[in-house]
Amino acid sequence: MSSRNRPIKEIGEVYLTKEGMTFHEVSDTVCSVTEKKAPRNWWIAFFITSSFAALLFLAIGYVFWQGIGVWGNDSPSFWAWDITNFVWWIGIGHAGTLISAVLYLTRQHWRVSINRSAEAMTIFAVMAAGLFPLLHTGRPWFAWWMIPIPNDMGSMWPQFRSPLMWDVFAVSTYMTTSILFWYMGMVPDLATFRDRCAMQGKNLRSAIYGVLSLGWRGSARQWHRYERAYLILAGLATPLVFSVHSVVSFDFATSQLPGWHTTIFPPYFVAGAIYSGFAMVLTLAIPLRKFYHLEALVTERHIDNMGKVMLATGFIVAYGYGMEAFMSWYSADHWEAFTFWNRAFGPMGWSYWILIASNLVIPLTTLWVRKLRTNISYMFFISIVVNTGMWFERFVIVVTSLTRDYLPSSWGTYRATKWDYMTYVGTLGLFTALFMLFVRFLPMISMTEVRELLPYSKPGGGTEK
Numbered sequence: 001m002s003s004r005n006r007p008i009k010e011i012g013e014v015y016l017t018k019e020g021m022t023f024h025e026v027s028d029t030v031c032s033v034t035e036k037k038a039p040r041n042w043w044i045a046f047f048i049t050s051s052f053a054a055l056l057f058l059a060i061g062y063v064f065w066q067g068i069g070v071w072g073n074d075s076p077s078f079w080a081w082d083i084t085n086f087v088w089w090i091g092i093g094h095a096g097t098l099i100s101a102v103l104y105l106t107r108q109h110w111r112v113s114i115n116r117s118a119e120a121m122t123i124f125a126v127m128a129a130g131l132f133p134l135l136h137t138g139r140p141w142f143a144w145w146m147i148p149i150p151n152d153m154g155s156m157w158p159q160f161r162s163p164l165m166w167d168v169f170a171v172s173t174y175m176t177t178s179i180l181f182w183y184m185g186m187v188p189d190l191a192t193f194r195d196r197c198a199m200q201g202k203n204l205r206s207a208i209y210g211v212l213s214l215g216w217r218g219s220a221r222q223w224h225r226y227e228r229a230y231l232i233l234a235g236l237a238t239p240l241v242f243s244v245h246s247v248v249s250f251d252f253a254t255s256q257l258p259g260w261h262t263t264i265f266p267p268y269f270v271a272g273a274i275y276s277g278f279a280m281v282l283t284l285a286i287p288l289r290k291f292y293h294l295e296a297l298v299t300e301r302h303i304d305n306m307g308k309v310m311l312a313t314g315f316i317v318a319y320g321y322g323m324e325a326f327m328s329w330y331s332a333d334h335w336e337a338f339t340f341w342n343r344a345f346g347p348m349g350w351s352y353w354i355l356i357a358s359n360l361v362i363p364l365t366t367l368w369v370r371k372l373r374t375n376i377s378y379m380f381f382i383s384i385v386v387n388t389g390m391w392f393e394r395f396v397i398v399v400t401s402l403t404r405d406y407l408p409s410s411w412g413t414y415r416a417t418k419w420d421y422m423t424y425v426g427t428l429g430l431f432t433a434l435f436m437l438f439v440r441f442l443p444m445i446s447m448t449e450v451r452e453l454l455p456y457s458k459p460g461g462g463t464e465k
Contacts, residue, residue, distance in 0.1 A: 016110055016453050018296035023451050026297070030189075030445045031196055033292050038440060041291065049433040056426020059419050060135065068138050070419045077402045077414040082132040083251075084394045085424050088276070089129030089431075090171065090248055091269070091390065093178070094241060095277025096122030100181055101237035104230075110305050112449035113297045117288070117435075118281050119182040120444070124434045125280075126175045128427040133167065135423075163250040170247040174240050181233050188226070189443035191216035245273040252397065259339035259401035262327065268320030275313040275359070276390035278306050282383035284435065286376055288444070297445055300374040307373035310386065314364050321360070339401060347413060348400045351392050358389025 017026075063070060073080045096118035103111040134140045146158050146168050158165050190213035197206035216222060246266035253265040282303070289298045328340035343352045363382050372378050404411045438444065 016113070016299060016301055017450060021296060021454060023454065026447055026450050026454070027192060029294065029297060030443055030447050031193065033439065033444065034193065034441055035196070035200070042436065042440065046433060046436050049429045049436060052425055052429020053433050055422045056430055059422040059426055062419060063135055068136060070417060072414055072416045072420050074412065074414070076405060076410050076412050077399055079398050079402060080414055081416055081420040081424060082136045084391070084398045085427065086129050086132040087248055087394045087398070088391050089125045089427065091245060091273035091276045092280045093122040093125035093129070093277065094245060094270070094273035095281050097178060097237050097241045098274055098277065099281070100185070101234040102241055104234045105238060109453055110302055112446055112453065113302055114281060114285055116185065116446045117284060117444050119178065119185070120435060120438045121280060121284060122178045123175070123182060124431045126171065126178065127434070128431050130171065131427065163247065163254050166247045166250060170244045174244045177233070177237050177240060181237055184229060184233065185446060186443060187213055187216050188218065188448045189446060191218065192447060193443065242270055245269045257401055257405060258333070258335040259343070259397070262324070264320055264323050268317065271313045271316035271320065272390060272393060275310060275317055276387055278310050278313070279383040279386035279390070282306055282379055283387065286380045286383070288439065294445070297450060303376060303379050304370065304373045307367050307379060310363065311367040314359065314367070318360050318364060321356070335406060342404050343396055343400045346400065346404065348403070351400070352396050355389045355392040355396055358385045359393060
């Protein structure tokens with residue numbers, strides 16, 4: 001073991017990989033997930049998640065047939081569960097871009113064992129998110145009208161002054177960049193899969209991985225182009241971490257509705273997105289670590305660092321909550337004060353206190369303790385709690401602000417229908433089923449980047465045993 005790695009233990013840290021791990025062990029650990037026969041638990045979990053995904057398609061079919069009136073949306077809650085779920089799913093996808101781009105540019109080496117899964121999570125989360133505004137239009141087959149292309153309808157063009165149109169371009173750009181970043185990072189690992197399948201006589205799989213690896217041979221020229229392109233994509237993706245959810249927040253902040261018309265929404269939404277995104281990474285990484293025996297690659301140090309990021313972003317979210325309460329008083333605006341009071345003590349006040357408990361009280365009082373941050377079971381529990389709280393945050397912002405506005409005679413309430421529940425649960429099933437297929441057939445950990453952490457890859461680091 002190289003002496004340059006020894007100070008890690010002296011400061012009380014642990015290694016990013018198992019001590020003494022070799023290149024061959026890294027490849028075997030990652031490739032064994034796809035090379036071995038799928039375990040029974042995988043099939044059971046995939047059947048359950050696919051069943052929930054089937055509920056989604058059933059719900060979508062019924063919405064197509066009957067219209068969005070089957071949802072609980074009504075006057076004045078025209079935006080309800082669909083927009084709540086859209087914002088929640090978009091937020092979950094943010095951790096993937098942050099881990100892959102921002103942490104790469106800042107040379108945070110602990111990202112390498114979780115970045116590939118986080119990138120896949122981003123893509124599947126954005127896919128789930130896109131369904132809700134598409135269905136909410138009532139006529140999703142006319143979605144192409146939002147694209148500024150020449151048409152035969154005279155001067156009819158998208159309304160570019162609408163933040164809803166900004167969503168179309170922000171989310172589509174985010175999706176495109178995320179797919180490119182995710183796929184390009186996999187190319188060297190897909191080549192490893194190709195070569196191992198060829199040696200094992202799995203000709204069909206070798207051919208498929210060969211096509212996907214784009215003829216990668218690992219030459220110096222290919223590595224030079226690859227690293228340059230990866231750096232450029234990281235630079236392009238970094239602004240998206242901050243811009244996409246800022247644009248989503250403009251859906252609310254540019255309106256005149258009390259509780260929405262506030263300038264703190266963009267940074268507040270971005271911090272909340274990273275908060276919930278890292279929680280979802282933990283929700284996915286911890287079971288994978290256990291079931292596929294990846295403790296050598298996803299160590300306690302990774303869990304600890306993700307807990308620290310959640311602690312930091314959690315306090316930014318807490319600041320946002322505090323500023324909302326403060327400005328409702330300091331502005332001396334009767335409607336703003338009433339909206340805040342209604343959120344906390346109105347008919348749906350229970351949802352506000354659930355989000356306070358889930359996003360602030362429980363995580364921000366416990367994530368200070370390193371012993372808890374490295375307790376795998378507790379971090380899995382916290383990840384579920386935070387994602388629950390962040391969903392309720394979106395629910396409080398969207399629904400409670402709409403149910404009671406300026407005109408008391410128009411006040412109403414909101415009750416979700418079974419089709420709301422089926423659509424939401426269905427997207428959870430679709431997201432999880434797609435992620436399980438990714439884990440089963442593609443490299444879920446970047447072998448290339450993990451190998452770079454080993455002492456054998458560094459000058460003077462010795463030779464592999």
